[in-house]
Amino acid sequence: MTTEDPKAYWEEFYQTKRTTSSGTPSGILLRVTTDMASGHALDLGSSNGDDVIWLAEQGWDAVGVDISETACxxxxxxxxxxxLKGTATFESMDxxxxxxxxxxxxxxxLFFQSSFDFPRGEILNKVSKLVAKGGTLLIVAxxxxxxxxSEEMKERAKSFPTVASELADLQATEDEWDFVQVGIATRSAKSPEGEPAQLEDTVIHLRRK
Ligand SMILES: C[S@@+](CC[C@H](N)C(=O)[O-])C[C@H]1O[C@@H](n2cnc3c(N)ncnc32)[C@H](O)[C@@H]1O
Known part of the structure; x- marks a missing residue:
């Protein structure tokens, strides 16, 4: 594995580790979009496409972008x-x-995170400007x-985004956005051995005024 070349890292990941699609969307995406009229959606780091495909099934015109051509x-x-070829589209893009x-x-x-440094905050800041008036921004990490x-992962977790760092990266203010949900949320999951666990996510759900 190379940590110097993100594209090569993610290509290898999708060719050897995450080789199949789960076929199910993220639970928080389901909740957040329940009462939304469908429109034009963008998913960053779309992976094998589960969230984009689910959005298209709900009537959205959805675009997924990911650095991995294999995943796209x-x-x-x-x-x-x-x-859904016309309404769930995928573009490989760094x-x-x-x-x-x-x-x-x-x-x-959603979990647009990496095991090595990349300018995630800068990307999110730029992309937040693409949200239309009345549109929604959902960042979960x-x-x-x-x-x-592992000890290595625990060490890495010390630099995971916090609510404060996400808002600072976005330069999000209540003049510009409605803060629909901003905080830490817990989610039920299973360990690789099938043991139940509660995981913590940073959730930033904003609506542009
Ligand atoms: C941790 S995965 C999350 C995938 C998915 N959203 C999910 O919830 O499971 C991060 C994704 O971001 C993509 N990614 C990482 N760096 C990227 C970049 N610079 N440009 C575009 N996509 C990138 C990876 O290929 C990977 O699919």
């Missing part, structure tokens, strides 16, 4: 199989180099290491 190709194949063109009614960044984490 897999997501495209599944969208095509589900007859978001440190460029960003998609907006505006979007919904921008999501691991807030702490899971109980089964």
């Amino acid at each position: 190709e897999r997501a495209r194949a599944r969208a095509e199989m589900l007859d 978001l440190t180099e460029r960003q998609p063109e907006g505006p979007f009614d919904l921008v999501t960044a 691991h807030a702490s290491a899971p109980p089964w984490a």
Whole structure:
């Protein structure tokens, strides 16, 4: 594994580790979009495409971007199989180099985190500007290491985003945004051995005024 070349790292990840799609969207995405009218959505770090495909199934015109062409190709194949080729689209893109063109009614960044340094805050700040008037920004990040984490992961967790760091990166103010949910949320999960656990996420759910 190389930590110097993010594209190579994520390609290897999708070719050897996360090789299949879960087929299910993130629980928080389901909750947040329940009462929203469908529109144009952007998902950063779209992985195998589960969230984008689910949005398209709900009537959204959804775009996923990810640095891994393998992940995008897999997501495209599944969208095509589900007859969603026109409304669930995927573009392989290094978001440190460029960003998609907006505006979007919904921008999501779910666990858009990496085991090595990258200018995540800068990317989120730029992308937050693509949220249309009345549109939603949803950023969810691991807030702490899971109980089964290795010492290395626990060490890395010390630099996970906090609510304060997320708001500072976004330069989000209540003049510009409604703070719908901003804080730490717990989520039920299972360890690799199947043991139940509660995990903590940093949730930033804003609506542009
Ligand atoms: C931890 S995964 C999260 C994936 C998914 N959103 C989820 O909730 O499971 C982070 C994703 O961000 C992507 N990524 C990392 N750096 C990126 C970059 N510079 N530009 C675009 N995507 C990137 C990775 O390929 C990976 O799919």
